[in-house]
Amino acid sequence: EPEVTQTPSHQVTQMGQEVILRCVPISNHLYFYWYRQILGQKVEFLVSFYNNEISEKSEIFDDQFSVERPDGSNFTLKIRSTKLEDSAMYFCASSENRYEQYFGPGTRLTVT
Amino acid sequence: GIQVEQSPPDLILQEGANSTLRCNFSDSVNNLQWFHQNPWGQLINLFYIPSGTKQNGRLSATTVATERYSLLYISSSQTTDSGVYFCAVEVWGAQKLVFGQGTRLTINP
Numbered sequence: 001e002p003e004v005t006q007t008p009s010h011q012v013t014q015m016g017q018e019v020i021l022r023c024v025p026i027s028n029h030l031y032f033y034w035y036r037q038i039l040g041q042k043v044e045f046l047v048s049f050y051n052n053e054i055s056e057k058s059e060i061f062d063d064q065f066s067v068e069r070p071d072g073s074n075f076t077l078k079i080r081s082t083k084l085e086d087s088a089m090y091f092c093a094s095s096e097n098r099y100e101q102y103f104g105p106g107t108r109l110t111v112t
Numbered sequence: 113g114i115q116v117e118q119s120p121p122d123l124i125l126q127e128g129a130n131s132t133l134r135c136n137f138s139d140s141v142n143n144l145q146w147f148h149q150n151p152w153g154q155l156i157n158l159f160y161i162p163s164g165t166k167q168n169g170r171l172s173a174t175t176v177a178t179e180r181y182s183l184l185y186i187s188s189s190q191t192t193d194s195g196v197y198f199c200a201v202e203v204w205g206a207q208k209l210v211f212g213q214g215t216r217l218t219i220n221p
Binding site: 031033035037042043044045048050055056058089091093098099100101102103105106108 | 142143145147152153154155157160162198200202206207208209210211212213214
């Protein structure tokens with residue numbers, strides 16, 4: 001069964017550094033998303049992406065985040081100037097029809 | 113924005129018991145999904161159920177969209193059912209899922 005993959009599974013970075021999280025959505029899916037989950041909290045939406053454009057973004061997105069689809073298979077999330085409070089699990093998701101979303105296994109980001 | 117409330121927040125059961133998890137939402141939705149977050153943090157799709165009833169093995173779900181709630185039923189619980197169950201909804205016109213706080217289910221042997 002096709003699945004969303006994410007790399008790396010765990011990333012440790014120092015405060016102030018930039019990180020790039022990578023995702024490979026399911027191959028025939030056209031809608032892509034990033035979410036994050038701070039430890040012990042609920043999953044929160046960051047951004048949705050369709051047809052090489054951002055469809056919707058959260059209030060915090062512009063402060064530190066950007067997304068790219070650098071080729072036909074990858075979808076990346078860049079976090080600029082990381083802060084301690086950016087430590088979280090970051091999930092990529094994709095959807096074929098803009099409805100049911102399939103989530104990847106997540107990247108655990110630790111900012112020290 | 114839409115509010116999503118899940119109950120109960122915590123549930124502890126013995127293996128073999130049945131359980132019902134509830135999700136209430138404050139606005140009309142065009143998407144509702146149930147997820148199981150396993151101990152490794154992965155979000156596993158259980159159901160895509162904006163309305164109606166679905167069953168998959170020991171799990172079933174019902175969404176009554178007009179009354180703005182969804183129920184997840186787990187029968188004959190197993191220890192592997194332990195974890196956090198999330199309900200997530202998407203309102204018409206939006207392109208994002210809004211998650212509830214989750215129900216933490218613990219199944220003891």
